[in-house]
Amino acid sequence: MSRVRTSEPPLSAEVAARRRGLRTGWTTGTCASAAAKAAAIGLVTGTAPAEVEVALPAGRRVSFPVEAEGPRRCVVVKDAGDDPDCTDGARITAEVEPGSGATDLRAGPGLGVVTLPGLGLPVGAPAINPVPRRMILAALAEVTADPLVVTFSVPGGEAMAAETTNARLGIVGGISILGTTGIVRPFSTAAYRASVVQQVDVAAAQGQRTMVLATGHRSERAARDLRPELPEVSFVEVGDFTGIALRRCAAAGMAEVVFVGMAGKIAKLAAGVMMTHYHRSEVDGELLAAVARDCGAPPAVVAAGTATATARHFFETCVAEGFEAPLAELCRRARAACEAHAKGAVTVDVVMVDFDGERVVARA
DSSP states (O other), X not given: OOOOEEOXXXXXXXXXXXXXXXXXXXXXXXXXXXXXXXXXXXXXXXXXXXXXXXXXXXXXXXXXXXXESSTTEEEEEOOOTTSOOTTTTOEEEEEEEXXXXXXXXXXXXXXXXXXXXXXXXXXXXXXXXXXXXXXXXXXXXXXXXXXXXXXXXXXXXXXXXXXXXXXXXXXXXXXXXXXSSSEEOOTTSHHHHHHHHHHHHXXXXXXXXEXXXXXXXXXXHHHHHHOTTSOGGGEEEOTTBHHHHHHHHHHTTOSEEEEEEOHHHHHHHHTTOOBXXXXXXXXXXXXXXXXXXXXXXOHHHHHHHHHSSOHHHHHHHHHHTTOOHHHHHHHHHHHHXXXXXXXXXXXXXXXXXXXXXXXXXXXX
């Protein structure tokens, strides 16, 4: 497989040590933006490029090799690095034609379509998450200001999706176009678990007694805004390995742990599930409904607990109904479960943020 050229600056010594042996890759969103831009160039010029450059959300630009299946139909092959990703090697394909009104992104064979609420996307829309959508539109805008119709397809995408939770989430017909940073880091490996332990140990060695655990990029950004007085070493993206991080915090002598996350992860912690990867655990809808009933929630909130397989739908219904008490109760239950998991050796503060990582919604 052809390798991507990037102007990424050298990693710091600490980050390089943490990631040694783990090769990063590229999200389906980044690959889709590259394929779309290449196809748009082909539409405008009559010839598709052999290579195309796109911007990642943080501003860094990356060049991808392009396979042209026609002047306005282009393929970028996904390289997931060392992450055990079922879409590694997927042929992310974009076909572009002139449009009218606003640019329209459509799902072709192998790309999923949303059929249930709770994903932050309209029912009937292609399964292209907000950040990749912005990346794609920005890449197209570098080529032309004219409206376009872009149809994405992924050969074999429906079979790939069978290895994910897409069907349970109401995404049918194929994979999703995902990514919040444009980069795939190997969160699911034993080495990443080891890196979480290492980061806790580094903080403890520097005399820190508070550790802030975030599940990803957006929740870490929210965590830094929440605790700006803490040094960078006190923050760690734990991914799905909350339990391991809690145990290490206790062993390292931390006094306080702050967990910052979104509704799905916190709902799992509230159920006592400390390894929150979607392949290993699911959100307990009956728990959500029970929490809502215990809080005296309106019927719409109670029903939302089991209406879909996502905590996001429950979260959004609580917010829409102006009744956020169940979210605070989930935080309280998650705190109790986390403190029990750490055998009472640390106090735990659980903070729920919205799905943009911009607002604290509840805490315990």
